[in-house]
Amino acid sequence: MGSVLGKVLRVNLTTGAIYTEELSAKLSKEFIGGRGLGGKMLADEIPVGIDSLSAENKLFFVTGPLTGTTAPTGGRYMVVTKSPLNDVIASSNSGGFWGAELKFAGYDLLVVEGKATEPVYISIKDDLVEIKHAGHLWGKNTNETTDLLLKEFGDPKARVANIGTAGEQLSRIACIMNDRWRAAGRSGVGAVMGAKNLKAIVVRGSNKVEAADPDKFKEHVKDAMLRIKENGVTGQGLPAYGTAVLVNIINEAGILPTNNFQYGVFPDAEEISGEAVAEKYMKKKDPCFRCPIACGRYCEVDGVGGGGPEYETVWAFGSDCGISDLKAVIKANNACNEVGVDTISAGATIAAAMELYQRGFIKDADLDGGPALQWGNGEAIVEWVKRMADKKGFGAKLAMGSARLAAAYGAPDLSMTVKKLELPAYDPRGLMGHGLQYATANRGGCHVRGYMISPEILGMPEALDRFSIEGKAEWVKIFQDLTAAIDSSGLCLFTSFALGAKEYAELLTAATGVNYSAEDVLTSGERCFNVERLFNFAEGYTAADDTLPKRFLEDPMPAGPSKGHLHRLKELLPKYYEIRGWDAEGMPGDKRLKALGL
Amino acid sequence: MLKITVKLFATLRHNRFKVAEHEYFAAPTILAVAEELKIPREELALTMVNGVLVPVEHLLQDGDTLSIFPPVGGG
Numbered sequence: 001m002g003s004v005l006g007k008v009l010r011v012n013l014t015t016g017a018i019y020t021e022e023l024s025a026k027l028s029k030e031f032i033g034g035r036g037l038g039g040k041m042l043a044d045e046i047p048v049g050i051d052s053l054s055a056e057n058k059l060f061f062v063t064g065p066l067t068g069t070t071a072p073t074g075g076r077y078m079v080v081t082k083s084p085l086n087d088v089i090a091s092s093n094s095g096g097f098w099g100a101e102l103k104f105a106g107y108d109l110l111v112v113e114g115k116a117t118e119p120v121y122i123s124i125k126d127d128l129v130e131i132k133h134a135g136h137l138w139g140k141n142t143n144e145t146t147d148l149l150l151k152e153f154g155d156p157k158a159r160v161a162n163i164g165t166a167g168e169q170l171s172r173i174a175c176i177m178n179d180r181w182r183a184a185g186r187s188g189v190g191a192v193m194g195a196k197n198l199k200a201i202v203v204r205g206s207n208k209v210e211a212a213d214p215d216k217f218k219e220h221v222k223d224a225m226l227r228i229k230e231n232g233v234t235g236q237g238l239p240a241y242g243t244a245v246l247v248n249i250i251n252e253a254g255i256l257p258t259n260n261f262q263y264g265v266f267p268d269a270e271e272i273s274g275e276a277v278a279e280k281y282m283k284k285k286d287p288c289f290r291c292p293i294a295c296g297r298y299c300e301v302d303g304v305g306g307g308g309p310e311y312e313t314v315w316a317f318g319s320d321c322g323i324s325d326l327k328a329v330i331k332a333n334n335a336c337n338e339v340g341v342d343t344i345s346a347g348a349t350i351a352a353a354m355e356l357y358q359r360g361f362i363k364d365a366d367l368d369g370g371p372a373l374q375w376g377n378g379e380a381i382v383e384w385v386k387r388m389a390d391k392k393g394f395g396a397k398l399a400m401g402s403a404r405l406a407a408a409y410g411a412p413d414l415s416m417t418v419k420k421l422e423l424p425a426y427d428p429r430g431l432m433g434h435g436l437q438y439a440t441a442n443r444g445g446c447h448v449r450g451y452m453i454s455p456e457i458l459g460m461p462e463a464l465d466r467f468s469i470e471g472k473a474e475w476v477k478i479f480q481d482l483t484a485a486i487d488s489s490g491l492c493l494f495t496s497f498a499l500g501a502k503e504y505a506e507l508l509t510a511a512t513g514v515n516y517s518a519e520d521v522l523t524s525g526e527r528c529f530n531v532e533r534l535f536n537f538a539e540g541y542t543a544a545d546d547t548l549p550k551r552f553l554e555d556p557m558p559a560g561p562s563k564g565h566l567h568r569l570k571e572l573l574p575k576y577y578e579i580r581g582w583d584a585e586g587m588p589g590d591k592r593l594k595a596l597g598l
Numbered sequence: 599m600l601k602i603t604v605k606l607f608a609t610l611r612h613n614r615f616k617v618a619e620h621e622y623f624a625a626p627t628i629l630a631v632a633e634e635l636k637i638p639r640e641e642l643a644l645t646m647v648n649g650v651l652v653p654v655e656h657l658l659q660d661g662d663t664l665s666i667f668p669p670v671g672g673g
Contacts, residue, residue, distance in 0.1 A: 459644060
């Protein structure tokens with residue numbers, strides 16, 4: 001039968017209805033799974049213009065055809081919903097083990113609809129699916145909830161996805177945590193769970209996921225494993241130092257956002273580098289399901305352990321807040337995981353608050369007696385993350401994200417966001433391709449929708465001049481399309497350092513029994529990207545939203561290796577629209593949509 | 599004499615250094631500096647001069663900062 005099980009599990013929290021239905025083979029083939037499939041189904045099923053925190057919104061937990069198989073990194077799943085942060089299509093990817101377990105229980109995807117009248121959780125044990133009371137879990141952090149649920153479920157091998165107190169309070173930067181410290185982090189997906197009064201989903205499955213052609217699949221898995229092992233990044237770099245090894249590289253290039261993107265060089269980068277994490281606090285590696293890369297870290301500070309910190313977390317709470325105290329950064333990371341907020345958005349929002357404080361928009365009297373928001377104040381980042389779970393006061397303001405915070409204080413330009421989503425750890429003034437990708441990513445300011453750092457900084461698959469705009473529109477399109485396909489497959493994006501469209505096509509074909517060529521894989525990614533674009537345009541987004549914060553377009557980088565550069569977005573966008581087959585207003589054209597079967 | 603600042607990262611620091619000043623009579627290539635430091639060719643994954651990615655054949659100038667990274671990446 002193949003690795004697509006053909007089964008959708010639906011749970012309606014308003015009516016209490018629990019049922020399964022057949023997954024459309026046509027949709028499954030055309031959109032692969034994960035981000036593509038979830039995006040298409042969400043776009044088809046929810047009306048335009050609904051409140052993302054209302055019962056009308058739906059939450060899709062979607063695996064891919066390779067989730068739960070023996071393919072390397074085959075543990076990923078996607079949370080797809082309408083984002084409460086920015087009303088665009090949200091698709092947040094997570095690793096760990098939860099996604100594979102959902103597949104073992106017999107489902108390709110879970111769709112949560114409606115809204116419960118009181119706190120509940122969903123319990124899945126193969127065919128036995130129940131909605132259970134969660135009043136005793138409401139108000140608990142993610143670790144406590146996980147402990148209690150594993151005990152209640154009676155099987156330590158069960159897997160728990162849940163929200164923390166931030167999600168309960170409808171923080172628009174709340175995430176969904178699974179397996180304790182893996183996160184479907186971005187776009188406020190945790191608030192959608194909170195709005196549905198859904199605290200957690202526990203899952204345990206006893207089935208195996210089989211490939212349609214086991215012999216061929218085994219052969220392709222072996223080949224993929226070898227490529228991953230032999231590639232310098234996936235075979236050596238990421239296993240040895242994790243993602244935080246990027247701190248020094250990005251700082252050397254003069255694009256490590258510092259003090260809310262005011263500068264691109266952080267003098268104390270060494271103190272918060274991946275090398276420092278490994279030397280001082282790392283206790284062990286913490287790999288996801290079937291991952292030979294094992295970039296995950298487990299660190300301990302002052303006797304308290306936890307997963308991470310990742311590069312994005314180290315940057316957001318480190319250089320972006322002017323902080324060189326790695327211990328404070330790790331504590332802030334753990335606090336984010338416990339209250340359940342996205343580490344990028346949380347750190348970047350505190351950094352924006354610090355600049356608002358620096359420039360006198362936020363005053364001490366606004367801070368409810370909490371720590372001052374001075375650059376470099378380690379106590380402030382830890383305490384303010386904890387207060388993001390507060391019902392009111394300044395902590396609750398922070399929990400709404402940087403765009404709403406800066407607007408509330410009358411300085412919207414100090415929010416470093418695209419489409420209200422906080423930008424990640426690379427200043428686009430030294431990266432023409434990556435900046436274009438920020439401006440056009442469908443969920444807003446995001447680095448993992450087309451990771452142009454790879455050719456522009458890491459020299460892979462070939463080195464591109466990062467200050468040049470030549471050929472960048474074409475590169476961004478291909479990277480975005482391939483990324484959408486990988487996000488749909490159930491594999492981790494990091495495999496793309498070692499694998500290409502051909503290898504993904506081979507794995508998918510042998511696993512599903514449906515024939516995919518390399519071109520089919522890229523086309524499926526492009527289809528996904530256009531479905532997302534159409535969703536956003538229907539919600540009122542226009543080409544004017546394909547932009548970057550004013551700072552990157554008007555204020556040249558003040559110092560360092562990227563000194564004097566601005567982002568040249570206006571020169572890049574027309575070409576990008578053209579090669580995407582979109583009109584001058586950025587709207588997908590009929591001809592391209594028809595070619596994609598949309 | 600030309601002065602070059604050499605910075606090493608990740609595993610390249612083992613039994614070497616984080617940062618050092620090197621002096622040369624004539625402009626060396628990155629490859630020549632790496633050979634002097636006994637860094638194998640395959641370990642030169644990423645070579646930057648003053649923050650810009652350059653090939654290993656690049657000739658260094660007085661006052662340059664050379665940063666050498668082994669294969670690393672992330673996201």
